[in-house]
Amino acid sequence: MNSPILSARGITHAVGSGSNRFTVLRDITLEIYSSEVLLLMGPSGSGKTTLLHILGCLLKPTAGAVTVAGESTQSLNEEQLTALRLRQFGLVFQAYNLFPVLTATENVMVALDLLGVAKSAARDRAHELLTLVGLGHRLDGYPLQLSSGEKQRVAIARALAGDPPILMADEPTAALDAEAGLKAMKLFHMLAHRLQRAVVIVTHDPRIVHLADRVMWLEDGQIVLSPRPHPEVSSLGVGAAL
Amino acid sequence: MSSANDIRILAEGYRRPPPARQGHSDLTLLIAWRNLIHDPVRFIVTLVGIAFSTVLMGIQLGMLLNFVHTTSIIVDHAGADLWIAAQGVRSVDLATPIEERRRFQALAVGGVAKAEPMLLQFRPWKRGNGVREMVILIGVDPDSEMGLPSLVEPQMSAHDALLVPNGVIIDRLYAEKLGVHSVGQLVEINDHRARVAGFTEGIRTFTQSPYVFTSLRNARLLTNLSDKDITYVLIRLAQGHSEDAVARALSKRMPDIDVLRREEFAEKSQNYWLFTTGAGITLISSSMLALLVGIVIVAQTLYASTVDRLPEYAVIRAMGGPRPYLYKIVVKQAVIGGVLGGTIGLGIVTLIAYLLRDSSSPPQIPVWLASMIGVVTILMCICASLVSLKKVMDIDPVKVFR
Numbered sequence: 001m002n003s004p005i006l007s008a009r010g011i012t013h014a015v016g017s018g019s020n021r022f023t024v025l026r027d028i029t030l031e032i033y034s035s036e037v038l039l040l041m042g043p044s045g046s047g048k049t050t051l052l053h054i055l056g057c058l059l060k061p062t063a064g065a066v067t068v069a070g071e072s073t074q075s076l077n078e079e080q081l082t083a084l085r086l087r088q089f090g091l092v093f094q095a096y097n098l099f100p101v102l103t104a105t106e107n108v109m110v111a112l113d114l115l116g117v118a119k120s121a122a123r124d125r126a127h128e129l130l131t132l133v134g135l136g137h138r139l140d141g142y143p144l145q146l147s148s149g150e151k152q153r154v155a156i157a158r159a160l161a162g163d164p165p166i167l168m169a170d171e172p173t174a175a176l177d178a179e180a181g182l183k184a185m186k187l188f189h190m191l192a193h194r195l196q197r198a199v200v201i202v203t204h205d206p207r208i209v210h211l212a213d214r215v216m217w218l219e220d221g222q223i224v225l226s227p228r229p230h231p232e233v234s235s236l237g238v239g240a241a242l
Numbered sequence: 243m244s245s246a247n248d249i250r251i252l253a254e255g256y257r258r259p260p261p262a263r264q265g266h267s268d269l270t271l272l273i274a275w276r277n278l279i280h281d282p283v284r285f286i287v288t289l290v291g292i293a294f295s296t297v298l299m300g301i302q303l304g305m306l307l308n309f310v311h312t313t314s315i316i317v318d319h320a321g322a323d324l325w326i327a328a329q330g331v332r333s334v335d336l337a338t339p340i341e342e343r344r345r346f347q348a349l350a351v352g353g354v355a356k357a358e359p360m361l362l363q364f365r366p367w368k369r370g371n372g373v374r375e376m377v378i379l380i381g382v383d384p385d386s387e388m389g390l391p392s393l394v395e396p397q398m399s400a401h402d403a404l405l406v407p408n409g410v411i412i413d414r415l416y417a418e419k420l421g422v423h424s425v426g427q428l429v430e431i432n433d434h435r436a437r438v439a440g441f442t443e444g445i446r447t448f449t450q451s452p453y454v455f456t457s458l459r460n461a462r463l464l465t466n467l468s469d470k471d472i473t474y475v476l477i478r479l480a481q482g483h484s485e486d487a488v489a490r491a492l493s494k495r496m497p498d499i500d501v502l503r504r505e506e507f508a509e510k511s512q513n514y515w516l517f518t519t520g521a522g523i524t525l526i527s528s529s530m531l532a533l534l535v536g537i538v539i540v541a542q543t544l545y546a547s548t549v550d551r552l553p554e555y556a557v558i559r560a561m562g563g564p565r566p567y568l569y570k571i572v573v574k575q576a577v578i579g580g581v582l583g584g585t586i587g588l589g590i591v592t593l594i595a596y597l598l599r600d601s602s603s604p605p606q607i608p609v610w611l612a613s614m615i616g617v618v619t620i621l622m623c624i625c626a627s628l629v630s631l632k633k634v635m636d637i638d639p640v641k642v643f644r
Contacts, residue, residue, distance in 0.1 A: 058560060058640050079564060082639075086562025097557040101276035106269070113269040114563045158561075 003070070004031035005165050005198045006055060011064035013050055013221075024050045025061070025221040034165060037192045037199045039209065042218035049170065051218065052202045056089055056168050057081045069165065086114055090159030090197075092169035096151040098143040104130055104154045105139045111161035129157040133187070149180040156187060167191060167199045173208055185211045270567065274574035277551055288543040289583040295536025296587025296619050297594070302529040303615065304595055304605025309525060311606065312448040313515045314508035316362075316380070319445075320389040322476035323485055325502045326357075326492065333514040334507060335378060335449060337362040337473035344499060345475045351491045353483030358386045359472040361458055363465045364451060368430040369421035376451040377420070379431065381461020381472075388476040391455050393440040396425055400440070404457040409439030415602055416452035417441065431464045446602055448515065533622055540626035544576055548630035552637060560639035568634045572627050580623035584616050591615070 011028040014021055024047045032038055032055070040048040053059035054066060057073055060081075066073045068088050073081060085091075090111075098107045108126035109119070117125065130139055133153040143151055152172060159167055169188065173181030185208040192199045192213070201212070209215055217225035278285045311318070317325065317334050326348060328338035339361075348357040361381035366374045382389040384404035391400050391411055403411055410431070412420060422429065427438045431454070445453050462469060479488055485503050492501040502510065516522025548555075555568050591607055598604040 053640050056560075082559065082562050082564060084562075085560070089562070091560055093557065093560075097553060099273065099276075099554050099557075101280045102273065106272065110269055110273075110558065111561055114558070114561060114567065119269070 002033055004067075005034050005069055006032040006200075007067045008051075008055060009065050009067075011051070011054055011061045011066070013047075013054060013059070013061045013063075023221060025054070028064070028221075028223055030216065030223065032166070032198045032200060034196045034198050035192055036213040037189055037201065037211065039212040039215045040200065040202045040218065041204065041209075041215055044204075046218040047221040048202045048218045052168060052170060052200065055200060056091065057085050086162065088164055088166055090162065090164040090167045092152070092155045092159050092167065092172050094171040094174055096143070096148075096155040096175075098151055098154055098158075100143050103140045103142055104135060104146065104150075104157075107143070107154055108158045108161050111158045115162050125161065126157070129160055130154065133157050148175045149184070152176065152180075152184055153187075156184075156191075160191070165197060167197050169199070169201045171203055171205075172201060173203060173205045178207060181205060181207065182211075268567070268570070270570040271574050274571050274578060277547055277571070278575055278578060281547070281550075284543055284547065285579075288540060288579050289586060291539030291543065292536060292579055292583025292619060292623065293587035293590065295532050295539065295622065296584050296615060297590050298532030298535065299529050299618065300588060300591030300607060300612075300615050301594060301605050302525050302532060303611060304591065304607045305603060306522065306525040306529065307606040307608075307611060308446075308603055309448050309522065310512045310516065312446045312603075314511045315445060315447075316389075316453070317504060317508040317511060320360075320476055320504075321478070322358075322388045322504060323479045324477035324489055324492065325504065325507045326475035326477065326496070327473070327500045327502065327507075329498055329500050331500055331502075331507075331510075332518075333511040334474075335362070335364075335511070336514075339467060339471040339473055340475075340499060341470050342472045343470070344496060345472070347496055348475055348477060348492055351488065351495055353480050353488040353491065354477055355480040356387060356476075356478040358383060358388050358476045358478075359458055360389050360474040360476055361461045361465065361467065361471065362473045363461070363467070365432040365465055367420055367454070368433075371421065373421075375420060377431065377454045378447065378449070378451050379461055379464055380453055380455050381458040381465075382455065383458045386476075388478060391442045391445060394443045395441040398440065400455070403440040404455070404460075406437060406439040408434075408436045408460055409456065410436045410460070411440045411442055411455040412438060413442045413445045413452060415444070415446060415600070420452060432466065434464050436460070436464065448521075448603070450602070533618065536619070536622045537626045540576065540579060540623045541629050544572070544579070544623075544627050545630050545633070547575065548572055548633055552633070553641070555634055556637050556639050556641045559637050565635065568637070569631055572630050572634055573624055576623040576627035577620055580620035583623075584619035587619065588612055588616060 009029050011025055012023065013025040014023045016022050028051060040051060042048045050059065054061045057066065057068065068084060073084065076084065099110065105123060105126045108129055109122040112122035112125055127139055130136060133156055135150060135153050138146060138150055146154065172184055176184060188199045188201065189211045191197045216223050314334065326344055328340045331338065342359055345357045345359055348354050363379050364376050365379050367377040368374050384401045393400055393403055393411065400411065403409055412422060422438050425438055425440060429436050429438060447453055456464065462471065479485065489501045489503060558568060595605045595607045
């Protein structure tokens with residue numbers, strides 16, 4: 001079995017203090033592998049988004065350790081964690097959070113700019129990625145001129161720009177209709193299986209469960225359902241599903 | 243994504259990103275520019291604020307510079323290396339009489355090539371309509387080499403104009419104020435008759451009492467001072483002698499008078515009017531006020547723009563963007579505003595200075611002052627961005643997931 005690209009051991013996270021202290025996550029342990037799509041599901045307030053923050057090195061847990069590509073994050077300071085996110089993670093946000101003042105191409109270029117890629121090379125790469133996600137005809141479109149599905153594809157292209165081994169998405173289908181949501185999910189699945197990315201998705205959407213390799217169900221900050229990891233998974237037969 | 247085929251293309255067509263190169267030109271300037279023009283009304287307000295601040299600063303500092311130059315114009319243009327004056331002199335315009343024998347004493351000191359007298363006194367000038375104006379009467383020997391004005395009308399030397407009986411020379415700028423229309427016009431100074439013998443151009447006064455040049459003999463007559471009275475001895479050094487050494491020798495020979503180098507006397511005159519009368523302080527404080535107004539305007543518009551963009555900045559942090567990347571965006575916004583607003587402001591200042599060039603107090607905007615104002619404007623905008631930087635510094639990338 002491959003070693004996990006991302007692992008969490010004994011993650012506990014609490015907020016507040018004194019009598020107002022509230023434990024959001026309790027002793028979560030999990031491993032995430034390349035070439036798999038992991039869904040984090042659960043009712044509102046179950047702690048899935050907090051877990052995504054912690055796995056994505058956006059938030060330090062109260063207790064426990066996160067290891068990314070073999071590197072422990074426990075002793076890293078904020079700027080080191082930021083640099084780690086840049087190298088290891090591609091993020092797709094619920095509201096896409098594209099720069100409204102930049103075109104689709106320029107939005108993707110920002111991710112490459114952060115990596116220090118020269119402008120002309122970044123532009124070529126952005127065009128290539130946007131074309132690959134089906135937006136070759138909207139390269140110069142501003143977010144306001146794009147549909148929700150198109151915005152999301154720009155966000156995915158942006159997340160892919162730096163070639164990160166881990167992709168994380170927060171409710172990626174929430175703003176999409178059923179068809180667009182399914183297409184987006186198929187895209188994530190393809191990214192995991194063809195490009196060997198680890199994809200972690202927080203969702204409420206039961207329509208996309210069949211495209212996941214694993215589903216973790218959280219309730220009250222604890223994992224209550226988690227099938228055994230299967231890093232080589234491809235049994236869902238993406239080609240057939242498409 | 244229209245079909246499964248597209249996704250296959252994605253998988254098959256996917257390549258690694260190009261290698262990173264450090265030190266390249268980044269996108270922060272583009273983002274900064276787009277942030278600014280995204281809200282054109284706010285951007286225009288910002289530019290107007292910066293331009294307004296630059297105009298205020300430029301005019302005030304230009305007037306201050308004119309003020310400084312004008313307070314020492316007589317010293318600066320007389321052509322003397324050293325000035326001998328009554329002890330404790332505070333400004334060239336506030337002269338106390340000394341005896342003319344000081345001139346002869348000075349000539350006896352080694353290193354003195356020439357020592358020429360000058361008499362300077364405030365006296366009333368009576369216009370044809372009876373209104374009195376104070377003037378600063380300057381008496382110089384027509385044969386002098388120092389302290390003579392240059393005439394623009396009529397076409398004759400100052401020497402010849404000063405030889406005109408009872409002749410006085412005034413500046414064109416003040417002709418109207420003094421009720422003078424032409425050369426040859428009779429006027430009244432301190433109840434004595436005088437005749438306008440010529441005009442100078444550009445010899446301004448900051449006291450609103452115009453300079454009036456005449457011969458030393460006539461000046462004594464017009465001021466009712468004795469034949470032995472003068473107010474300054476202007477010294478020109480013999481070649482190869484240092485100002486300091488000759489000044490020391492003169493002071494030793496005449497310990498009860500002041501011997502001042504030209505720069506020293508000019509600075510003394512400037513400082514007196516700048517710092518003891520409050521005029522300079524007023525101009526300086528107005529300039530500071532303009533700077534503050536600019537900072538406040540820029541700070542608040544930049545802050546509003548930054549707050550609007552906080553979600554995007556949080557995204558950059560979440561994506562792994564270091565804080566300096568965000569600082570660059572904010573500071574570049576400020577610099578763009580400073581450069582554009584400052585350029586507009588300096589253009590207006592230059593226009594105002596041009597339109598006022600013939601007034602009695604025109605703002606002086608030399609290239610060095612314009613450059614300095616430009617730099618100060620940009621620094622002002624950067625200072626104004628500090629408030630926004632604090633906001634950016636506190637960005638929590640987790641917020642983008644909420």
